[in-house]
Amino acid sequence: MANLIEYLSFPFVRYAFIAGVLIALCSSLLGVTLVLKRFSFIGDGLSHVAFGAMAIAAVMSISNEMLVVMPVTIICAVFLLKRSQSSTVKGDASLAMLSVGAMAVGYLLLNMFSTSANIAGDVCSTLFGSTSILTLQGTDIAICVVMSIIVIGAFVFLYNKIFAVTFDETFAKATGTNTEIYNLIIALITAVIIVLAMNLVGALLTSALIVFPALSSMRLFSSFKQVIICSAVIAVVAALVGISLSILFSTPVGATVVVINIVIFLIFSAIEKARG
Amino acid sequence: MSQLICKNLNVGYEDGVVASGIDFAVESGDYLCIVGENGSGKTTLMKTILGLTPPLSGEIYFEDGLSSKSIGYLPQQTLVQKDFPASVFEIVLSGCLSKLGRRPFYSKEDKALALEKMQKLGIENLTSKSYRNLSGGQQQRVLLARALCAAEKMLLLDEPTAGLDPAATNEMYDYIKKLNDEGMTIIMITHDLEESAKYATKTLNMGKDGVCHG
Numbered sequence: 431m432a433n434l435i436e437y438l439s440f441p442f443v444r445y446a447f448i449a450g451v452l453i454a455l456c457s458s459l460l461g462v463t464l465v466l467k468r469f470s471f472i473g474d475g476l477s478h479v480a481f482g483a484m485a486i487a488a489v490m491s492i493s494n495e496m497l498v499v500m501p502v503t504i505i506c507a508v509f510l511l512k513r514s515q516s517s518t519v520k521g522d523a524s525l526a527m528l529s530v531g532a533m534a535v536g537y538l539l540l541n542m543f544s545t546s547a548n549i550a551g552d553v554c555s556t557l558f559g560s561t562s563i564l565t566l567q568g569t570d571i572a573i574c575v576v577m578s579i580i581v582i583g584a585f586v587f588l589y590n591k592i593f594a595v596t597f598d599e600t601f602a603k604a605t606g607t608n609t610e611i612y613n614l615i616i617a618l619i620t621a622v623i624i625v626l627a628m629n630l631v632g633a634l635l636t637s638a639l640i641v642f643p644a645l646s647s648m649r650l651f652s653s654f655k656q657v658i659i660c661s662a663v664i665a666v667v668a669a670l671v672g673i674s675l676s677i678l679f680s681t682p683v684g685a686t687v688v689v690i691n692i693v694i695f696l697i698f699s700a701i702e703k704a705r706g
Numbered sequence: 707m708s709q710l711i712c713k714n715l716n717v718g719y720e721d722g723v724v725a726s727g728i729d730f731a732v733e734s735g736d737y738l739c740i741v742g743e744n745g746s747g748k749t750t751l752m753k754t755i756l757g758l759t760p761p762l763s764g765e766i767y768f769e770d771g772l773s774s775k776s777i778g779y780l781p782q783q784t785l786v787q788k789d790f791p792a793s794v795f796e797i798v799l800s801g802c803l804s805k806l807g808r809r810p811f812y813s814k815e816d817k818a819l820a821l822e823k824m825q826k827l828g829i830e831n832l833t834s835k836s837y838r839n840l841s842g843g844q845q846q847r848v849l850l851a852r853a854l855c856a857a858e859k860m861l862l863l864d865e866p867t868a869g870l871d872p873a874a875t876n877e878m879y880d881y882i883k884k885l886n887d888e889g890m891t892i893i894m895i896t897h898d899l900e901e902s903a904k905y906a907t908k909t910l911n912m913g914k915d916g917v918c919h920g
Contacts, residue, residue: 466790587810594800597790598781604756605804605856606775652836653793 437677445566446677450669450687452578453630456623458643458665459585462658463596463616465644471522472510474637475529476624479506481633482532484556489543496573500625507621511613558632558684577626581619588615593654630669631684639665642691649698664694707734708769709860709891710755715764717747717754723762724750730910734770734859737883737892739902742912748895749782751912752862755893770859775804778857780849782864787837787845794832794840794848798824801855816855823854827881843874850881860891867898879905 437443464470483502487495506528513524540549566574585592594602595612603609620640627636647660672687710732718724725747732738740748753759755766757774768774778801801823802816824830827847832840837848846866853861866882867875875898883905886892896902902909 466786468786590800590806590810590812591803593792593796594803597787597792597797597800598784600758600781600784601779601852602800602803603758604774604777604779604781605801607803648791652791652838653834654791654796655793657791 433678434674442566443677445568445571446683447670447673449566449571449574450630450673450683451666452574453623453627454639454643454665454669454687455662456578456581456619457627457636457639458661459582459658460616460619460623461640461642461644462647462654462661463592464620465641465648466596467616469511469620470637470641471525472507473620473624473640475510475525476503476507476621477628477633477636478529479503479532480625480628480636481556482536484628484633485536485540488552489539496625499628500622503625504618504621507617508614511617556628556632557634558682574626577622581623584615584619588612592616597654631687635684635688638688638691642688642695643668646691646695646698649695649702664691668694708732709734709736709772710893711765711767711769712755713765713767715751715754715766716762717750717759718762719750719759725912728764728910728912730908732860732891732893732908734891735886735889736908737886737906738894738908738910739906740893740895740910740912741897741899741902746912748912749864752779752864752893752895756862772859776856776858776860778853778855778861780846780853780861780863780866782868783845783849789838792837793834794824794829794837795820795834797837797848798851798855801852804856820851820855823851826854827851841874842870843877846870846874846878847881850878854885857890859889860893861885863892863894865895865897867896867901875901 438447461473464473480499480503483499484495486502487498490498492498510525510528537553540553591602591607591612594607595609595616599609623640624636627639631639643661643664644657646664647657651657651660668690669687672690673683675681675690676683676686708731712728712730715728716723716726717728724745728751730738740751742748750759754761755774756777756779799812799817799820802812802819805816806812821830821833824833827850829844829847829851832844832848837845840848850863850866853863861882863882867878870878879901882892882894886905894902894906
């Protein structure tokens with residue numbers, strides 16, 4: 431514990447905590463809606479797309495990768511959401527196609543054109559996050575904080591509408607709600623969160639931040655509000671514990687946070703079973 | 707007074723007509739049953755009335771101050787809803803969605819309205835219960851209460867007794883009849899010809915040939 435407090439005197443460690451907690455919080459809020467709408471896989475697919483975009487940005491040696499990654503991911507999010515509404519089977523297949531396609535092209539490009547001396551290391555850290563969260567700069571944190579405030583604000587402000595669209599889109603539409611706008615907003619926020627979360631846990635693990643807190647809290651709680659609040663708390667606790675452990679034991683940040691989430695999920699499942 | 711008039715209406719989707727030549731009028735206080743085989747276009751007609759699907763041709767008029775937004779709609783239950791973690795009150799309150807407009811949160815009046823509709827359907831004791839732990843009949847009553855929050859004068863019910871046991875089915879029909887007696891106009895899709903004959907003041911029979919009799 432004394433060790434941890436000592437580490438906290440370094441600004442980059444404090445940055446990691448701020449970014450980690452905010453990203454986990456945003457992912458968990460949206461995660462409840464995505465899981466309930468049966469869109470969990472869209473998060474996974476988008477993170478693969480973001481990897482591909484990141485590779486393209488790296489090959490083109492664009493200094494600020496966000497400029498490429500963010501728009502590409504947002505466009506794909508909108509496209510996937512439209513597909514999944516028109517037909518479930520086709521939507522599912524196009525998602526699989528897009529996500530493995532983006533991975534393959536991204537890896538190929540990196541191997542063929544990258545100027546970096548350590549390609550395997552670059553790929554690994556993009557996929558699993560490794561230590562990049564500990565190298566965040568002040569501006570990265572500023573972007574992260576602003577984005578998180580926008581996401582949380584949008585979520586609170588649209589809470590009742592998001593609930594209605596999640597529970598019963600047909601009914602919401604019949605009462606005159608423009609459900610397409612809300613689906614679009616959900617897609618946009620998902621894309622933003624995934625790109626931000628890549629910094630924390632890497633491309634392959636982002637969907638864990640989205641689905642685990644939601645699934646854990648659904649084990650024990652039965653009202654929408656309780657599920658949302660509990661999943662936010664789980665996400666924050668898992669991020670704090672995970673980042674602390676990874677600093678103390680020099681484990682990879684992303685994987686540690688995800689493992690903590692898995693442990694919480696198992697505990698919650700056990701409590702649910704014990705309750706009967 | 708007429709509330710809804712459909713004239714020579716053709717309904718369907720981009721890839722084809724599902725039912726054509728639909729002509730009927732609904733008066734205030736009517737109890738209209740729409741019957742017909744699977745695939746005859748009953749649900750499509752209902753979605754067209756609600757403005758979810760544009761009509762292919764023909765006309766729909768609302769009178770008596772009604773619009774498609776002020777109709778209470780009870781859709782068929784979806785798989786997503788069966789295990790949805792939400793309290794009964796949260797779901798009923800979401801029927802007030804159209805009253806929200808640009809406001810982010812429900813007002814006291816909205817909440818009072820939701821409670822009043824729950825009392826009407828005898829589910830006020832379930833307020834904080836979870837929807838996924840309710841019986842099929844209770845779930846349908848929750849969705850009916852939600853529809854009532856949106857309904858001013860007219861309810862559209864899509865097979866409200868599908869999947870219910872006989873006791874719950876009868877209870878559901880009793881509640882609908884009670885609402886109709888209080889002046890609510892009812893339009894209901896049903897497979898249950900016997901029941902529809904018992905309660906309906908009008909019947910619309912959607913034939914396989916796409917022509918409506920009645």
